[in-house]
Amino acid sequence: MAVQGYIHAWEHYKDELALLDKKLELLYKRRQKLTPDPQTDSFRGMFVSEDEFIRLVGGIGEQAEIDEEERQILAAIGDLETFVAERLDQSRETGVFLPLSYITSVFGLSQVEERFVMLGLAVELDRKYERIFGFLQDDLTSKTPNISLALQIACSHPEEMRAARTTFMAPEGRLARYLLHRDEQPNSSQSLLSRPLLLDKRIITFLMDSGEVDPKLKPAVQMVYPDDELDPLLVHEDFQLRLRGFIGEMLQSPAAERKRLAFHVWGNAGAGKKLQVMHLSRFFKKPLLLVDLADVLLHAVSLEEQLSVIIREAILHQAVLCFTRLEVLYPEEPDLAAQQRLGRFHELLDGYGGMVFLLAGTYNRQSWKSKERLLLEHELQVPDEGGRERLWTAFARELGVSADLDFAVMSGKFRFTPGQIRRALTLARGYSAWQAGGESPAAAPLRVDALYKACYQQVQHKLERKATRIEPRYGWEDIVLPPEQKDQLRNACNQVKYRGVVYGDWGFEKKLAYGKGLSMLFAGPPGTGKTMSAQVVAGDLQLELYKVDLSQVISKYIGETEKNLHEIFEEAQLSNAVLFFDETDALFGKRSEVKDSHDKYANIETAYLLQKMEEYQGITVLATNLLNNIDEAFLRRINYVIKFPFPDSEYREKIWQAMFPAAAPLSDDVDFKYLAQRYEIAGGNIKNVVVSSAFLAAEAGQPIRMQHIIKSIRHELQKSGKILARQEWEEY
Template identity: 40%
Template sequence: MNKKTKVTMLPTMEASSEGAVNDAALAYGSNLEYLSDELRKLDLAIKLHFAREQLSDGGNPLAEIALLQEDIGGFLEGLSLLDAAEGDPARWESELLEQERRIEERIQASLRQGVRLMLPRMSRRLPLGPLEKSIIIACLAPELDRKYERIYAFLQNDLSAKAPTPDFLFALFGLSEEERIRSRILFDPDGPLMKFSMDQREKSSNGYTLITMPLKLDNWVISCLLGFPVLDERLLKVAKRAEPEDQEYPERGRSHEELEEKAIRFIRYFGPAEPEPEPLSASVLFYCSGPDDPAKAETAVSVCRRLNLPLLFIDTEKLLDSEMEYRDMLRLLQRHALMEQSALCFTRFDAMAGEDGRNRLKGRQLMEMLREGVPVTFLHGQAPWNMAVDGTDVHFVQMDFPYPDDTARRAYWKSCAKKVPLSPKADLEGLSGSFRFTAGQIRSALSGGVDLAVWNAAGAAKIRVEEKDLYQACYFQSNRNIESLASKIHAAYTWDMLVLPKDQMSQLRDICNQVKYRSVVYGDWGFAKRLSLGKGLNVLFSGPPGAGKTMAAEVIATELGLEIYKVDVSQIVSKYIGETEKNLSKIFDEAETSNAILFFDEADALFGKRSEVKEAHDRYANVEISYLLQKMEEYQGIVILATNLNQNLDEAFLRRLHFKVEFPFPEKDQRERIWRGMFPKGAPLDEDMDFEFMAEKFVMAGGNIKNIALNAAFYAAEASCPIGMKQILMAAKREYAKLGKTFLKSDFEPYSTRMEVT
């Protein structure tokens, strides 16, 4: 009668053919229905324990709290504290074994019916043994019904002991002394029971020993056992679930579809089988590199959706900056992945794998966590993979997501623009060629264009998104960090302001057309497949100072709707070895993501001829030039270089040019056109303005002409009169002095007699 009986799980019962027919009737309808059966089993275990204690002690061990007897007497079905004969352990032992058999039978039927029962699932995933599973039910009981607090206090002879302790549970489930010693390991902080199930935030307080420590389930575990799909509140600041996408995405590129298919085959080969997969013996790890973050996210979501895997996105930067202990955050993420058989996707992973190595230890800790059974992991970064993946229990591949090619980019623009009230004049081809955007940036640019169109409509009944709205919105999507490395030029010049010979004007228009129609040539016609490098546009403007090189660069920027940045050579070149290369690398990298034109003035200082190596400095200088040539070939945007000394340029550099435009000194007729175009319509001009005279007498480049016209305007403003020849000659005298030339009044008769300054 006093034999102690352990609560154990019976072996899995094979369903007979007759049982298979009854699976639908036997299967649990919900987690709550299943837990109700488990709680009835716990009730039987409590009754067995009480009856057993009554017989073994032969008295009233609970005399101190006998007042609770009446309160819980109904639960104990009349078992008297004073009359042990009324409690027959054999009765409860028999009913307990029958309840175990019945629960296991229904669990197996539920599995075959595809019902997801969280506690059996948790037991397989972590994994947990039969005793650990019973401990979890005992800890869950007070969370569902407060009567168990009174029962635990009564049975532990302590009114404050409302939570079970390991010592009490050992007794409740009938463990022998030897089994109690062996079972202490279950409460190790790094064991699956304590690590993933229990709330350990106060585990070391109040001086509890291991066997007297009150046990409380983690709140998320309680919700999980009840079948509520919630995210642990401590993860809300760093993670979010992948929700089904309501947005209709444009057709994805073939390369992305191929990556998706490969990823699915890879996971199916190494990953879990459905339904109800067992814990993985190895983890699958994908590193997704490149700038196309939306494509990475869409691929991860699509792969997991097709494999019926939940997906959790984690912001790596927020994870690293979390107020919570980093190891605890990893524990919560691992638990989420194990319990829900969920894939994890770490975005902005460059914060973990940076070149400074500051988070290298945390990176190794993350890899250790992933190896411990996280089924599928996606890591999203910009740079190529640079961390070690050691161990045979991780299957790793890198997937590259570069910017969409010209064809895909144009398709994205056209597909996304279908629902946008676009002006017929909007040139999507030009936008596609000018901005190397990802699909996400294209969607955001179109949405921003609508916002700007509404803002600029000024109450118009019908909204039209104009091309200027789209260009402005595109720049809102671009990276603006380049402004810390180069000076932005606010381009204001247009074709009608530029005075050049016909051939040079034709070359400049050809430059613009190569940008506008690159999607056709590189994409539709397949030229991109023939070129591994050199898909950008490298242009050289050479000619004397003031010939219009900077102005022409601005005209190109205006025509293409692109921002243009002037690179300060003095800030790039450094006397320290390797610093020049680093500075240039930053500039080209930022320009790549900001979709800007890079304008190098006085480029011969950077791209001069490589010299014969006579000393260490010569060798490093040549290395810098070679590095610059390499970056120019890799860059897919527009680089414009201006030089006054064409003969100083390296031949290897000249071979890499797509266009070389010579800016000649302007002839008389060109100078006259420059003079006539220099004054805005609102500028008051005197009737005596003699443009032909000025073009013949002032043999100057356009830059000098601009200075004279502007200074003459200020002279006229000071005198409150129109701009006339008097002010022109006064300004010309100052410009001659600046250039070191002699200004003779006799050379400018008859107008020189009007000058006040001699």
């Protein structure tokens, strides 16, 4: 009659317990030969008798002959072992999941180690074993087998017992590290053999009902299964194909040539690092264990202990193991503890045979010591102009966003990752609904101002440390410049608005390795509109504007200036902000003849700034009062050099008119033409005069009159040491 396989785990455990009962019976029979009758020995376990002492010292027992009754029990054990093995074979053929056999397979346990696991499980399946183990250990308070008893039950001969002891003696072994309970405070006076054999609770749970991820690991760990719904890959599809092809080839190679794989992938937040690993895991029909290292380090339990539990979970589920936020293991100023922690992290992962992914926001050099681990590295870069435009369009369609927006412009202004684009659209939809009076987000049309607000919500930078945020308040109608200069400013803005077309659709991005940003130099006397023009550009493009304080940048210490510039451009890159360097003459003067190390280093600082400007993909605006002092080689590397002339009387009249708001009470005696022709002052001075005269009029309770304006002009000219002749103001 053919043997039938097991239908479920409990049927398997029933046979394993029957086999255990026979082994316990055999052990009892053997002890019965050498010990008094337990029924008459009322002091059993309380003291050692003289007969027992002689037996222990003499080592009687190993050489005892096997009688007929023992032979019958041994035969029954052999028959049961054969019966169980045949049923297991049948179960494997029919695909029945049996947790004990599964654990033996995935952890690579030996037959004896599997018996140890079953011994630890027995007390969880039937409480009778608590009393049996207590009796056999001369201690009824002991509910679980100690290692000595486990060796006697699980091992059939002395050689097997000696080999099994080595398993227990090795704390790095799989049985001790992953399956057995670790005593946090072991009794130092207790021998190894007298320590209890206890299964870890997670293993017991798995053997009972497989279970989900170990609750102790939450919220740091998340399991993603192959049938979970995933977002589509809209960018970096080529990287996904490379991964699949490489791993597929590796898995098909002979086992002797197969390497354990580790992938270090880095990129900005929202670049799609986790999504890439999710798609890869689903392709190979593997679950994915995501581990947030930042959350792991917040836990009170040591990193080493948590990693052991995490690796055990990955082995139990045969999952791809993926660590996120790897950068937390690389502090800016690592101390000895951080270095040791990182070394232990690599050491533990070296012992893991599965596939590992290490995801980070920035690149961190890895130091794997294992020759068996093949480490591959890849950066997920921000998509190009065309890729970003496709993402904006796809996510807007997916979210049902209704808006008349040019996503080519958005892709040119914001160097966003896919995650940032999706999040910006989601937030903008909510902001638009709120501004529309609480409409449903799906029904409210998307507002442009809400979208820009949402975009800047995605940017977390620290530019305020070295620069000052300026809120753009001026538009094209506010600035008074000759047509040529205005055209140059508009052309510069168009270079940002149509980046998607030129760099993306027309393919210019592939032709330019660097220098895809926009650099402008505003040159002209003070007060001619350079700062206002920077605000107009930022306002037109709806970008943040930061004015860099050069006093916080330039340092007398070698290397500090470059460090400060690096920080500014790195932070600006996150938001694509407009960087406005005012009064740059001190930093960008003519290259001096190198007479000493300070002259040489000043030229190095200038060259470094040029390099960072060319690398920066946003807008850099430099302002200077002295164009002639700027080196020609420097000027050649600027996209737009816009000269701001001192305004003539025609433009001064326009500036006077533009400076007064429509609501300002203006007297009929104000003569803009006279003011423009009579007083040669720049737009910045005119602004000061207008504001000052308004306060004088408010104090007097009058409309703004010529007398208020002339008085303010006198004060403004006095600031620069100029004195207005009496006949020029006496009339007023």
